[in-house]
Amino acid sequence: MTTSKLGEFLRSRRAQVTPPDVGLPQDGRRRVPGLRREEVALLARISVDYYLRLEQGRERHPSPQVLDALSDALLLDNDGRLHLYRIAGMTPSPSHEGSVERADPQLLALAELWDRTPALLLGRAYDVLAANTLGRAVFHHLQPGANVLLTMFLDPSVRSFYADWEKAAANVVAGFRFLEGARPNDPRIHEVLRTASENSREFTDLWQRRDARGKSDAAKVLLHPGVGELTLRMQTFDVRSAPGQQLVVYHAQEGTGSADALRLLGSLAASDPGQASHPGKRDDSPRRPA
Structure with missing residues (x-):
């Protein structure tokens, strides 16, 4: 099966996010750890077929908008978001423009x-x-x-x-x-x-x-x-x-x-x-x- 660093990263992150983490119901019968592909696609507002191509390495150049949506869907922090952009061959735009800033x-x-x-x-x-x-x-x-x-x-x-x-x-x-x-x-x-x-x-x-x-x-x-x-x-x-x-x-x-x-x-x-x-x-x- 064709693969890529981008696809491998998406699969690994998907396995680490549970449905309750992103506000989805947790049903009793799940064959995969974490989120299903269709759930990630739903959260990122992209088609299931497109997301499948990303995971399988058949699509290697998603747009910045798709990468931002996937970052949100998979609950990536700033480092994870930057890594996602890097393995997709892109540099991220600054995140959280317009959001309220707080001091740590x-x-x-x-x-x-x-x-x-x-x-x-x-x-x-x-x-x-x-x-x-x-x-x-x-x-x-x-x-x-x-x-x-x-x-x-x-x-x-x-x-x-x-x-x-x-x-x-x-x-x-x-x-x-x-x-x-x-x-x-x-x-x-x-x-x-x-x-x-x-x-x-x-x-x-x-x-x-x-x-x-x-x-x-x-x-x-x-x-x-x-x-x-x-x-x-x-x-x-x-x-x-x-x-x-x-x-x-x-x-x-x-x-x-x-x-x-x-x-x-x-x-x-x-x-x-x-x-x-x-x-x-x-x-x-x-x-x-x-």
């Missing part, structure tokens, strides 16, 4: 352990999904629920927060262009773009430059209203469990005033979050060992 509680619990490291969790359209305690203290204008792009251009207070607002704004726009290229049909991305375009000529001018680049290791100089100048380095990590989300982590060089300021902000935020914005200023020169 375990990821947030991990970030809360970083008492000297501000961290922000960004969604696929630069929405701030969550932040650890120190992240909220440092980026007081980017509380969960805010949008990085819209805040950058529509919140006047942000212009005094970045030592070089023009550079920061250009980087945010280039990053958003990079996101838009990966998810051109995402309604949330379109909504943010529309709002920014209608309300900021500066955004429109930068957007027309068509610069596109992802977030990378970089140094940022921030002018915090409570502790003064902060020099922080930024690292960005893709969240594997939620494609499109990014964990942005900042740190200060040990032995500097910025490191001292982060410790101070962390202490204040832990005891009284409302006081974290006005502790007092200090210099950022390296500390010499005693």
Whole structure:
């Protein structure tokens, strides 16, 4: 019998999904473990004959729409969906466009352990999904629920927060262009773009430059209203469990005033979050060992 990696994978996954898993009745007489072929075809809204050809290797080039439908029917996670696309010789489009994004509680619990490291969790359209305690203290204008792009251009207070607002704004726009290229049909991305375009000529001018680049290791100089100048380095990590989300982590060089300021902000935020914005200023020169 003709076979293929695609067919073998479909058969193995079908055997691991039971009818109750997908809302189908479990009858008492079944000759196969898991789902029958006709049940998978029903769930994926394709013909039984077409699905049979896929399993037997006689059809090796299903459309992206069929692959997405099979991923849903067989309850594939993100890794399983990616593998299905790969063995079909295709690259998947971003999943879950338009769906509500949520922060992974375990990821947030991990970030809360970083008492000297501000961290922000960004969604696929630069929405701030969550932040650890120190992240909220440092980026007081980017509380969960805010949008990085819209805040950058529509919140006047942000212009005094970045030592070089023009550079920061250009980087945010280039990053958003990079996101838009990966998810051109995402309604949330379109909504943010529309709002920014209608309300900021500066955004429109930068957007027309068509610069596109992802977030990378970089140094940022921030002018915090409570502790003064902060020099922080930024690292960005893709969240594997939620494609499109990014964990942005900042740190200060040990032995500097910025490191001292982060410790101070962390202490204040832990005891009284409302006081974290006005502790007092200090210099950022390296500390010499005693």
